[in-house]
Amino acid sequence: MTISHLSESEIQQYVLDRKNTGSDILAHIHDCERCQTKAAAYNVLFKELKEIPKPAFDFDLSKLVLDQLPVRKPLFPWMATAAACLAIFLISFAIICFTNYLSVAAIGLSAQLLYFLIIPAVFILVIQGLSLLKVHKKQMTAINFN
Numbered sequence: 792m793t794i795s796h797l798s799e800s801e802i803q804q805y806v807l808d809r810k811n812t813g814s815d816i817l818a819h820i821h822d823c824e825r826c827q828t829k830a831a832a833y834n835v836l837f838k839e840l841k842e843i844p845k846p847a848f849d850f851d852l853s854k855l856v857l858d859q860l861p862v863r864k865p866l867f868p869w870m871a872t873a874a875a876c877l878a879i880f881l882i883s884f885a886i887i888c889f890t891n892y893l894s895v896a897a898i899g900l901s902a903q904l905l906y907f908l909i910i911p912a913v914f915i916l917v918i919q920g921l922s923l924l925k926v927h928k929k930q931m932t933a934i935n936f937n
Contacts, residue, residue, distance in 0.1 A: 797826050806833040 805812045
């Protein structure tokens, strides 16, 4: 008759969390002396690991690392500024050139259609703004130099 013993991970699961261990594992450990011995050894090992003090440095590691990092110069975002100026120029040029056509188109549209265009646009802008704020807060909490 061949007896299959529990694997190491099953025995570790039994030692760490007996309440959530399967009944077949509990029955096997109850009947098998070899697995009981292994479980007792793991129990001692895990207790000893919990009692080991955490290592502490006698110096400020974060200060040493931060002192070695190069200081970044604040750069003016020339490309973003140039792109924004170009976009403002193109939008202004389009509005000036097509003012007559835009006024005729706006008069021809019903108020309900304008609401169907404006409300989703505002809704999308609000969602984008909240998403941007959420990402910004997440990045700021990730940069914790304290």
